[in-house]
Amino acid sequence: xxxxxxxxxxxxxxxxxxxxxxxxxxxxxxxxxxxxxxxxxxxxxxxxxxxxxxxxxxxxxxxxxxxxxxxxxxxxxxxxxxxxxxxxxxxxxxx
Amino acid sequence: xxxxxxxxxxxxxxxxxxxxxxxxxxxxxxxxxxxxxxxxxxxxxxxxxxxxxxxxxxxxxxxxxxxxxxxxxxxxxxxxxxxxxxxxxxxxxxxxxxxxxxxxxxxxxxxxxxxxxxxxxxxxxxxxxxxxxxxxxxxxxxxxxxxxxxxxxxxxxxxxxxxxxxxxxxxxxxxxxxxxxxxxxxxxxxxxxxxxxxxxxxxxxxxxxxxxxxxxxxxxxxxxxxxxxxxxxxxxxxxxxxxxxxxxxxxx
Numbered sequence: 001x002x003x004x005x006x007x008x009x010x011x012x013x014x015x016x017x018x019x020x021x022x023x024x025x026x027x028x029x030x031x032x033x034x035x036x037x038x039x040x041x042x043x044x045x046x047x048x049x050x051x052x053x054x055x056x057x058x059x060x061x062x063x064x065x066x067x068x069x070x071x072x073x074x075x076x077x078x079x080x081x082x083x084x085x086x087x088x089x090x091x092x093x094x095x
Numbered sequence: 096x097x098x099x100x101x102x103x104x105x106x107x108x109x110x111x112x113x114x115x116x117x118x119x120x121x122x123x124x125x126x127x128x129x130x131x132x133x134x135x136x137x138x139x140x141x142x143x144x145x146x147x148x149x150x151x152x153x154x155x156x157x158x159x160x161x162x163x164x165x166x167x168x169x170x171x172x173x174x175x176x177x178x179x180x181x182x183x184x185x186x187x188x189x190x191x192x193x194x195x196x197x198x199x200x201x202x203x204x205x206x207x208x209x210x211x212x213x214x215x216x217x218x219x220x221x222x223x224x225x226x227x228x229x230x231x232x233x234x235x236x237x238x239x240x241x242x243x244x245x246x247x248x249x250x251x252x253x254x255x256x257x258x259x260x261x262x263x264x265x266x267x268x269x270x271x272x273x274x275x276x277x278x279x280x281x282x283x284x285x286x287x288x289x290x291x292x293x294x295x296x297x298x299x300x301x302x303x304x305x306x307x308x309x310x311x312x313x314x315x316x317x318x319x320x321x322x323x324x325x326x327x328x329x330x331x332x333x334x335x336x337x338x339x340x341x342x343x344x345x346x347x
Binding site: 006027028029030033034037038041042045 | 129130131132134135138234235238242
């Protein structure tokens with residue numbers, strides 16, 4: 001019997017309509033279809049979601065921690081890019 | 096048989112199938128090859144036990160003697176259980192359990208579907224809830240059958256043997272006894288001949304996709320509905336009922 005591990009998939013769940021998918025965790029699965037059912041069985045048992053995305057972890061392109069300075073630091077001193085100078089009406093939810 | 100008696104007997108039988116398969120699957124807890132499969136199996140077995148609770152509670156109400164779901168599950172002897180022989184068969188290896196699930200669930204979804212339209216509102220209501228769970232179980236089990244059948248040479252051979260071994264327990268699902276007849280006539284319940292034709296078509300399609308051979312017509316075991324069980328069943332009940340038999344009425 002092969003001791004090879006199934007590939008890892010990242011799981012994203014939308015908890016209700018109108019919200020965006022959020023990373024919930026990961027599952028192992030032999031293929032895409034199994035990844036979706038495994039995600040359903042692992043992460044939505046307590047009615048956490050209305051929609052699931054799965055994607056193979058090795059297909060995610062991630063930023064390199066070594067390049068954190070070049071990637072993120074230039075944004076830190078540009079306060080004028082934040083929409084903090086507007087007043088948000090109380091009626092607006094989920095912002 | 097009065098309407099209430101019919102409802103009680105039929106709901107008990109449905110509860111027996113669900114409880115016994117649920118108990119068999121519970122035996123597999125902590126034995127799955129992968130964590131994700133472990134969770135799925137435990138969820139599914141709890142789905143079945145949940146269905147059994149609903150059917151037993153309804154059966155107890157119809158019966159009117161004050162028996163509870165626990166009385167029906169834990170206080171009856173072997174010959175009063177009317178579950179199919181198929182669901183009491185031992186778990187065997189992963190392929191055996193998978194085939195058992197595919198054969199039973201392919202039948203059970205069709206039965207539940209027919210029951211959602213029957214005249215017994217209590218049973219129809221439980222069936223409508225249960226069918227959503229079982230549709231997903233069947234999807235899971237049939238995907239595994241395809242994966243194993245169309246997998247390696249070894250998985251193909253082993254799951255073909257599982258299919259050949261368990262096939263003899265499928266005939267009982269379609270041989271209508273007096274209770275099935277009464278349910279059909281008096282409550283517009285499932286017509287097992289119609290269920291059989293659809294089941295054959297659905298199972299043949301899954302088996303073909305799994306590149307397996309459908310077993311031919313053969314001698315079929317029966318007796319579960321009449322309380323005549325295979326030798327494995329006594330051991331299952333002994334373990335499941337141990338606590339209530341040893342400490343009657345124990346609660347936590």
